[in-house]
Amino acid sequence: LGDNVSSAWDGYLGIASSDWSVSAVLETNIVAGLSNPKNCRATNGRVEVCSNRYGNTSWLGVAQIWVSGSHITQGTVKLNDTYFSTAKYNNPAWKQFVVCQEVGHTFGLGHQDEDFNNPNLGTCMDYTNDPARNDGLGNNLHPNTQDYDELATIYSHLDSFTTIFSNTK
DSSP: OEEESOHHHHHHHHHHHHHHHTSSSOOOOOEEOOSOTTTOOOOTTSEEEEEEOOOSOSOSEEEEEEEETTEEEEEEEEEEHHHHTSTTTOSHHHHHHHHHHHHHHHTTOOOSBOOTTSOOOSSTTBOOSOTTOOOSSOOSSSOOHHHHHHHHHHHOOOOSOOOOOOOOO
16 A cells, blocks of 8 residues: 555554455555655556545545456555545544545445445445444444455455566666
8 A cells, every 4th residue: 555645644544454454365565655645646556545635526535446357456545635624524433434445445345335324334345424333333444354255255366467566677
């Protein structure tokens, strides 16, 4: 995960990296970013995570992936500080929820539920109006078992294709 975020996001990105590395098939590392946060350009073999004031876009965060065949080759996550500077979203729960969800998308995961008014499912891959609320399955700040199971389904195969970033000359 390329760190192109402001210091206000570093801790949340670190937690998301640790959370997703619990998966049996992924291990994320945070490395120096290679992108300008304003345009957040992708880098082959990695995910560039950026924060900036992207404007009134209607999204708190957005993920984008590039695919070759059935493999994700690169991705970006944009965290929109336009909204995170407002009282409603400028808090740890919303920041952790959004960075976790958008990084999850770059691994190929979709939402487990897209109804903001349903009870929280205890995963950051669930839409919610209140990510910190615990509806019996936990809050929506971290991945859950279903997320890890889905990652195992996606990535538990062997082939000769790699998307690991190489910085060799």
